[in-house]
Amino acid sequence: MNAAFLATLSLELLPAQLRDMVTGWLPEPWRWLVNSILAIAVILASFGLLFAYLTLAERKILGRVQNRPGPNRTGYFGLLQPFADGVKALTKEDIVPRGADHLLHFLAPVALLAFSIMTFAVLPFGRNLVAVELDAGVLYFFAAGAATELAVFMAGWASHNKYSLLAAMRALAQLISYELPLLLSFVPVIMIAGSLSTQEIVHRQSGWMFGFVPQWHVLTPWGFAGFAIFMTAALAESNRSPFDLPEAESELIAGHLTEYSGFKYALFFMAEYFGMCALCGMAVTLFLGGWQAPLPFLEFIPSYVWFATKMLTLLLGFIWVRCTFPRLRIDQLTRFAWKFLVPLALINLGTTAFWSLTSGWTGGLQIARWLVAIALVVIPFQLIGRKLSAGLGPRTYRYA
Amino acid sequence: MTLAFLAIAFVTVAAAAVAMALRNLIHSALLLVFNWAGIAAFYLWAGAEFVAFSQLMVYVGAVSMVVLFAVLLTQRSPQSFREQPDSISRVIGALLVGGAVLGVLFGAVLSSRLAPSAATATPTISVKELGSLLMGPHAAALLIVGVILTVTLIGAVIIASTDHAESGKDES
Amino acid sequence: MSLSPLQLCLLFSSALFCVGLIGALSRSNTILVLLGIELMLNAANINFIAFWRFGPAPAAGTGVVFVLFSIAVAAAEAAVGLALVIAVYRHQKNIRLQEANRLKG
Structure with a gap:
C-alpha cells in the first residue's frame, strides 16, 4: 500500500518535478518567467497535437458512421493525415x-x-x-x-x-x-x-x-x-x-x-x-x-x-x-x-437555491429533498418542451 | 511597474483619440473596444481582478456587439461606412472646450496635495469579500441595478422594435 | 518632477475624459457621440479604482463596488441609447444629430 502510494505521488507530481528539473537552476526572478513560458509551451503543444488528432478522429468516426473508411492513405491508418493537411494549408x-x-x-x-x-x-x-x-x-x-x-x-x-x-x-x-x-x-x-x-x-x-x-x-x-x-x-x-x-x-x-x-x-x-x-x-x-x-x-x-x-x-x-x-x-x-434553454436555466437557479437551503435535511427529509429537486427539474422540462413542440408531432421519414 | 502603467495609459488614450478622429465608423468602434480592453488592463494592473474581467465581459463582449449592430443597422448602403466630415467650426469649438477642460483638470491634479496612501501593502479584495459587500451593505443598490437592467432590456426592445402598422409605410 | 502613482492615474483618466468630451462634442454621428459619453464614464471608473488602490482609505472595497454598479448602468445606457439611435434612424433615415430636431416623428 505504502509503495503504491509513493508511486502515485511521484506520478502525480511528475509534471512539477520535470519542470523543476528544467528550471530549478535558474535564479528566482527568472524562474517564474521561464516556468510561465514553459507552461504556455506545454499547453500549446499538447492542445495543438490534440487538435490535429481530433480532426483525424472526427473524420474517421464520421466515416465509419457513414459506412466509409475515412482518410486512410497518409501513413498507417491515416495517422499522418493531420500533418499532410497542415502542409496543404500552409502552402x-x-x-x-x-x-x-x-x-x-x-x-x-x-x-x-x-x-x-x-x-x-x-x-x-x-x-x-x-x-x-x-x-x-x-x-x-x-x-x-x-x-x-x-x-x-x-x-x-x-x-x-x-x-x-x-x-x-x-x-x-x-x-x-x-x-x-x-x-x-x-x-x-x-x-x-x-x-x-x-x-x-x-x-x-x-x-x-x-x-x-x-x-x-x-x-x-x-x-x-x-x-x-x-x-x-x-x-x-x-x-x-x-x-x-x-x-x-x-x-x-x-x-x-x-x-x-x-x-x-x-x-x-x-x-x-x-x-x-x-x-x-x-x-x-x-x-x-x-x-x-x-x-x-x-x-x-x-x-x-x-x-x-x-x-x-x-x-x-x-x-x-x-x-x-x-x-x-x-x-x-x-x-x-x-x-427553452433560458427559462429552464432560470428555473434551475431556483432549484439550486432550494437545494442549498435544505442542505441540513437528513433521513426521510433527504429523500423528500431529492424528490422535490427532481420534480423541479423534470416538470418544467416536460411542460415547456410540450408547449413548444405542440402541433409538431413526431415526424415519420419515409425514405430515410 | 510604473512603466507598465505608462504603456497601458499611452496605448489606451492613443486608441481613444484615434477612434474619435477616424472617419470610418467600424474602425472607430473596434478601436474603442481595444480602448475598453486597455482600461481592463489598467484595472488588472491596479489589482482589481474582478472589475477587470467584468469590464472585459460587459464592454468587449456585450456593449461592443450592440454598438457594431447599431452601426450596421443605421447605414444606408452597406458600402458607405464613411461619414461626411463634420463642420470645422464644431470641431474647433470642441477642441477648445476639451482643451480647456483638460487644462483645468491637469492643473487641479498637479497642484493639489493629495494625501499619499500610507504606503502599506496593496489593498486586495477577494471575490468573496466583494460578494459579501454586494449582498450586505450594498444590497439595496444591487436590487435597484437589477430593476434598472430589467427595465432597460424591456425598454430597449420596445423602442427598437418595429410596429407593424408603420413598417409597411417605412418600406415604401 | 516626481508624480505619485495616484496623480499619474488621475492624469490618465482626465486625458481619457477629455478625449471622450472632444469626441462627443465634435462628431455629428449619434453613435460616436454615445461612444464618447461611454468613454467619459469609463474615465470616471478609472478614478474610482485609482482612489481605491492609492487613496488614503483603501480598506473598504467601496471603490470596486461602485465601479461594478457603474459598469452595469453604463451597459444599460448603451443598450437604450443605441435602441434610440435605431428608432431615430427608422424615422429620419439618418443619424446625424443636427437633423434630429423634431420631437414628433
Missing part, C-alpha cells in the same frame, strides 16, 4: 479580396485564436496543474470566451462581401443567444461551491457518498440539468453541428469564412477546436468533478489522466452528436435558446 495561396480591409482581414483569425488559447490558462488540468490560479477564474474564462464574438464580426466585415457580413450577423445572433443559457447554467455551481476559482470548485466536489459514489455536481438534480444545458449551449457556442448554421458548408459555403483561404482558414478551424476543447474542459471542471477519480480505488491513477479522459469523452460526444442530428433552422435555433 495554399492566401487570397485576400480586393476591397477587403486588409488589416482586419488579417487580425480576425489571429484575435480569435489568441482569445481561445487564453481560456486554457485557468483550466485545472490536474491536482497541481493550473497555469494561472485566479480568484475569479471562471469569470476570466467566460470573459475571454465572450471576446471571440468580436473576431467573428471582424471576419465577416473585413471580407467586403455582403454574404459574409450577413452570415457574420447570423453567427453573432446565435453566439449572443446561446451565451445566456451558457452563463446561467453554471451560476448554480458557483452558488453551491461559493467560489469563482476553478481549483476551489474542483475541491468542493471531492469526497464520496456511501463510500463510493463521487460527489460531483452532475450527480445532483440541479447539476444534471445545468450540465445538460451547458453542453447544449457549448455545442452552439463552438459552432458545432446541429448548431453549425454560421458556417453550414453545404448551404452557406462557410458563412463568414467564405473569403478566407489557406492558413488563415486553418487558423479559424484551429480556434474552433480549441474553443470546443476549452468548453469541454470547463464542463469537466464545473460539473464532472474536474481531475478527480470516479471511484475511490481508482485514485492511484494520476489526476491529469482523469481530466484528459473526461475531456476526451465529452469531445467524442460532440463528434457523435455531429454525425447523428440534422442541422436546425435559424428560427428553430433562436427559439430553442430563448424559449
Whole structure:
C-alpha cells in the first residue's frame, strides 16, 4: 500500500518535478518567467497535437458512421493525415479580396485564436496543474470566451462581401443567444461551491457518498440539468453541428469564412477546436468533478489522466452528436435558446437555491429533498418542451 | 511597474483619440473596444481582478456587439461606412472646450496635495469579500441595478422594435 | 518632477475624459457621440479604482463596488441609447444629430 502510494505521488507530481528539473537552476526572478513560458509551451503543444488528432478522429468516426473508411492513405491508418493537411494549408495561396480591409482581414483569425488559447490558462488540468490560479477564474474564462464574438464580426466585415457580413450577423445572433443559457447554467455551481476559482470548485466536489459514489455536481438534480444545458449551449457556442448554421458548408459555403483561404482558414478551424476543447474542459471542471477519480480505488491513477479522459469523452460526444442530428433552422435555433434553454436555466437557479437551503435535511427529509429537486427539474422540462413542440408531432421519414 | 502603467495609459488614450478622429465608423468602434480592453488592463494592473474581467465581459463582449449592430443597422448602403466630415467650426469649438477642460483638470491634479496612501501593502479584495459587500451593505443598490437592467432590456426592445402598422409605410 | 502613482492615474483618466468630451462634442454621428459619453464614464471608473488602490482609505472595497454598479448602468445606457439611435434612424433615415430636431416623428 505504502509503495503504491509513493508511486502515485511521484506520478502525480511528475509534471512539477520535470519542470523543476528544467528550471530549478535558474535564479528566482527568472524562474517564474521561464516556468510561465514553459507552461504556455506545454499547453500549446499538447492542445495543438490534440487538435490535429481530433480532426483525424472526427473524420474517421464520421466515416465509419457513414459506412466509409475515412482518410486512410497518409501513413498507417491515416495517422499522418493531420500533418499532410497542415502542409496543404500552409502552402495554399492566401487570397485576400480586393476591397477587403486588409488589416482586419488579417487580425480576425489571429484575435480569435489568441482569445481561445487564453481560456486554457485557468483550466485545472490536474491536482497541481493550473497555469494561472485566479480568484475569479471562471469569470476570466467566460470573459475571454465572450471576446471571440468580436473576431467573428471582424471576419465577416473585413471580407467586403455582403454574404459574409450577413452570415457574420447570423453567427453573432446565435453566439449572443446561446451565451445566456451558457452563463446561467453554471451560476448554480458557483452558488453551491461559493467560489469563482476553478481549483476551489474542483475541491468542493471531492469526497464520496456511501463510500463510493463521487460527489460531483452532475450527480445532483440541479447539476444534471445545468450540465445538460451547458453542453447544449457549448455545442452552439463552438459552432458545432446541429448548431453549425454560421458556417453550414453545404448551404452557406462557410458563412463568414467564405473569403478566407489557406492558413488563415486553418487558423479559424484551429480556434474552433480549441474553443470546443476549452468548453469541454470547463464542463469537466464545473460539473464532472474536474481531475478527480470516479471511484475511490481508482485514485492511484494520476489526476491529469482523469481530466484528459473526461475531456476526451465529452469531445467524442460532440463528434457523435455531429454525425447523428440534422442541422436546425435559424428560427428553430433562436427559439430553442430563448424559449427553452433560458427559462429552464432560470428555473434551475431556483432549484439550486432550494437545494442549498435544505442542505441540513437528513433521513426521510433527504429523500423528500431529492424528490422535490427532481420534480423541479423534470416538470418544467416536460411542460415547456410540450408547449413548444405542440402541433409538431413526431415526424415519420419515409425514405430515410 | 510604473512603466507598465505608462504603456497601458499611452496605448489606451492613443486608441481613444484615434477612434474619435477616424472617419470610418467600424474602425472607430473596434478601436474603442481595444480602448475598453486597455482600461481592463489598467484595472488588472491596479489589482482589481474582478472589475477587470467584468469590464472585459460587459464592454468587449456585450456593449461592443450592440454598438457594431447599431452601426450596421443605421447605414444606408452597406458600402458607405464613411461619414461626411463634420463642420470645422464644431470641431474647433470642441477642441477648445476639451482643451480647456483638460487644462483645468491637469492643473487641479498637479497642484493639489493629495494625501499619499500610507504606503502599506496593496489593498486586495477577494471575490468573496466583494460578494459579501454586494449582498450586505450594498444590497439595496444591487436590487435597484437589477430593476434598472430589467427595465432597460424591456425598454430597449420596445423602442427598437418595429410596429407593424408603420413598417409597411417605412418600406415604401 | 516626481508624480505619485495616484496623480499619474488621475492624469490618465482626465486625458481619457477629455478625449471622450472632444469626441462627443465634435462628431455629428449619434453613435460616436454615445461612444464618447461611454468613454467619459469609463474615465470616471478609472478614478474610482485609482482612489481605491492609492487613496488614503483603501480598506473598504467601496471603490470596486461602485465601479461594478457603474459598469452595469453604463451597459444599460448603451443598450437604450443605441435602441434610440435605431428608432431615430427608422424615422429620419439618418443619424446625424443636427437633423434630429423634431420631437414628433
